[in-house]
Amino acid sequence: xxxxxxxxxxxxxxxxxxxxxxxxxxxxxxxxxxxxxxxxxxxxxxxxxxxxxxxxxxxxxxxxxxxxxxxxxxxxxxxxxxxxxxxxxxxxxxxxxxxxxxxxxxxxxxxxxxxxxxxxxxxxxxxxxxxxxxxxxxxxxxxxxxxxxxxxxxxxxxxxxxxxxxxxxxxxxxxxxxxxxxxxxxxxxxxxxxxxxxxxxxxxxxxxxxxxxxxxxxxxxxxxxxxxxxxxxxxxxxxxxxxxxxxxxxxxxxxxxxxxxxxxxxxxxxxxxxxxxxxxxxxxxxxxxxxxxxxxxxxxxxxxxxxxxx
Amino acid sequence: xxxxxxxxxxxxxxxxxxxxxxxxxxxxxxxxxxxxxxxxxxxxxxxxxxxxxxxxxxxxxxxxxxxxxxxxxxxxxxxxxxxxxxxxxxxxxxxxxxxxxxxxxxxxxxxxxxxxxxxxxxxxxxxxxxxxxxxxxxxxxxxxxxxxxxxxxxxxxxxxxxxxxxxxxxxxxxxxxxxxxxxxxxxxxxxxxxxxxxxxxxxxxxxxxxxxxxxxxxxxxxxxxxxxxxxxxxxxxxxxxxxxxxxxxxxxxxxxxxxxxxxxxxxxxxxxxxxxxxxxxxxxxxxxxxxxxxxxxxxxxxxxxxxxxx
Numbered sequence: 001x002x003x004x005x006x007x008x009x010x011x012x013x014x015x016x017x018x019x020x021x022x023x024x025x026x027x028x029x030x031x032x033x034x035x036x037x038x039x040x041x042x043x044x045x046x047x048x049x050x051x052x053x054x055x056x057x058x059x060x061x062x063x064x065x066x067x068x069x070x071x072x073x074x075x076x077x078x079x080x081x082x083x084x085x086x087x088x089x090x091x092x093x094x095x096x097x098x099x100x101x102x103x104x105x106x107x108x109x110x111x112x113x114x115x116x117x118x119x120x121x122x123x124x125x126x127x128x129x130x131x132x133x134x135x136x137x138x139x140x141x142x143x144x145x146x147x148x149x150x151x152x153x154x155x156x157x158x159x160x161x162x163x164x165x166x167x168x169x170x171x172x173x174x175x176x177x178x179x180x181x182x183x184x185x186x187x188x189x190x191x192x193x194x195x196x197x198x199x200x201x202x203x204x205x206x207x208x209x210x211x212x213x214x215x216x217x218x219x220x221x222x223x224x225x226x227x228x229x230x231x232x233x234x235x236x237x238x239x240x241x242x243x244x245x246x247x248x249x250x251x252x253x254x255x256x257x258x259x260x261x262x263x264x265x266x267x268x269x270x271x272x273x274x275x276x277x278x279x280x281x282x283x284x285x286x287x288x289x290x291x292x293x294x295x296x297x298x299x300x301x302x303x304x305x306x307x308x309x310x
Numbered sequence: 311x312x313x314x315x316x317x318x319x320x321x322x323x324x325x326x327x328x329x330x331x332x333x334x335x336x337x338x339x340x341x342x343x344x345x346x347x348x349x350x351x352x353x354x355x356x357x358x359x360x361x362x363x364x365x366x367x368x369x370x371x372x373x374x375x376x377x378x379x380x381x382x383x384x385x386x387x388x389x390x391x392x393x394x395x396x397x398x399x400x401x402x403x404x405x406x407x408x409x410x411x412x413x414x415x416x417x418x419x420x421x422x423x424x425x426x427x428x429x430x431x432x433x434x435x436x437x438x439x440x441x442x443x444x445x446x447x448x449x450x451x452x453x454x455x456x457x458x459x460x461x462x463x464x465x466x467x468x469x470x471x472x473x474x475x476x477x478x479x480x481x482x483x484x485x486x487x488x489x490x491x492x493x494x495x496x497x498x499x500x501x502x503x504x505x506x507x508x509x510x511x512x513x514x515x516x517x518x519x520x521x522x523x524x525x526x527x528x529x530x531x532x533x534x535x536x537x538x539x540x541x542x543x544x545x546x547x548x549x550x551x552x553x554x555x556x557x558x559x560x561x562x563x564x565x566x567x568x569x570x571x572x573x574x575x576x577x578x579x580x581x582x583x584x585x586x587x588x589x590x591x592x593x594x595x596x597x598x599x600x601x602x603x604x605x606x607x608x609x610x611x612x613x614x615x616x617x618x619x620x
Contacts, residue, residue, distance in 0.1 A: 001406050003432050010413050014427040015420045019392050029428035035344045044395045044444045046433045082329050083341055085354040087442050096311050103320050110325045117324040118339035122313050123356045127437040132397050134354050134444035
């Protein structure tokens with residue numbers, strides 16, 4: 001049994017209460033605790049040595065990545081991050097300088113986004129470092145963007161370039177917080193998610209609840225330079241398009257807007273974020289299933305998203 | 311270097327912002343996010359196989375303990391818990407029934423206290439199970455009780471019986487949420503903490519900020535039956551009083567009230583919580599240091615609190 005099979009078993013019949021707006025199944029949990037006009041966003045995410053980083057990764061980048069992943073989830077709901085708790089589990093024989101480096105990277109990114117680090121704990125994990133971040137944020141009630149909500153005909157957008165993140169982007173990415181809030185302030189996005197498991201897998205999360213489908217334009221998929229370089233360097237590497245569709249840890253935003261907004265959005269974005277590519281990659285369909293369109297017609301899209309726990 | 315030496319290095323110069331009421335150094339972080347008349351409480355706590363439980367521990371008790379520890383911290387600030395996220399790191403070859411058992415125990419205790427489980431994640435930790443809980447709660451602004459705040463002359467109280475928790479209490483304890491809120495509603499406690507590292511160590515957290523001291527009455531320390539049994543069973547075991555002072559994981563409340571409240575509190579408590587022992591164990595002094603008083607006079611108290619990370 002892997003993670004994907006386990007999660008439905010664990011998330012059945014969870015206890016709930018009146019404060020819960022959205023529980024399991026979105027980028028963050030959403031709570032209404034009575035903050036006037038705002039909702040609370042609540043998220044945890046862990047990185048583990050050997051899976052998300054190695055002992056050769058510079059410690060500052062480990063700490064940076066640990067909090068950046070959570071910040072990307074706050075971005076995916078157009079939220080504003082507020083405060084974080086840091087849990088760090090360490091082998092008994094740890095190097096204090098390495099741990100200080102982890103905190104330095106983490107604190108620097110928190111500072112950049114105005115996030116307070118308000119505590120946490122250290123504990124023992126004898127064989128490897130594990131860092132879990134719990135992050136709180138808020139979002140204006142009418143601006144909160146969920147994974148579900150898109151309609152047939154909506155245009156599908158993605159930020160940045162996809163694939164090949166393992167070359168370095170997974171350690172260096174900048175969570176798209178400003179971009180997401182600008183989007184929610186100036187347009188009416190109907191759904192959004194951050195890409196952690198690959199476009200092919202994560203797109204399905206936008207479609208699942210309402211049994212929708214999507215048509216993507218093959219030539220519109222923004223393939224990263226890293227994915228192209230990897231494909232040339234190794235014969236065993238994924239072709240660049242497959243890498244862009246299925247590699248994990250892009251941490252870009254995937255979202256939908258009503259089709260009438262597509263052109264004004266592209267125009268406004270270019271002025272606001274000239275250094276961040278925004279691509280319209282297709283549209284939502286009423287028919288389930290995801291298809292990829294090229295000059296020869298439509299093909300079903302591979303859906304082997306990266307599974308953390310396989 | 312152990313945990314106690316590491317933490318001051320990591321908690322220096324943490325990023326902060328206007329929402330922070332209390333950061334590092336109390337049972338929970340306290341945030342003001344604009345909820346009318348209330349503050350937000352934010353806490354994380356992790357349990358690790360081999361340290362806090364073993365593979366022989368019934369899974370329901372592991373899950374129960376994981377969330378009960380965090381609930382105890384919300385209790386220590388007289389708060390009301392609201393919602394939790396559950397991070398579970400598992401070896402690749404896990405037993406789904408065992409994991410379901412962990413969740414069953416966790417969900418049952420959450421349900422009992424009205425806490426919603428709103429998500430979390432599964433990840434891989436190849437060698438052992440690690441569970442980290444992130445918990446949110448709220449507390450009325452004027453009722454929030456911190457670790458600091460006691461004054462010389464204040465009476466020191468502790469709930470329950472202390473020591474020998476390893477015999478089973480550490481898996482079965484009931485967080486003192488109702489007791490703490492009743493206390494804050496009917497009296498004016500000046501400081502409070504939950505006992506996780508042992509009375510001797512945790513008492514110092516109530517004294518540290520204001521360089522206060524304490525005098526404890528030896529015969530008033532409520533020693534658990536388990537600590538007495540352990541002392542009789544093994545010649546190498548701690549004497550019962552030492553166990554009550556230094557064993558970890560009691561998860562009882564230690565708090566102070568102005569001395570004029572001591573008798574009315576004991577009277578009211580007996581009516582309200584007839585099954586929960588409440589002991590007045592001493593008083594706060596203006597002179598730093600903790601002393602234990604018996605029929606022969608005062609002795610300095612051993613301060614070897616249980617250290618998670620030694």
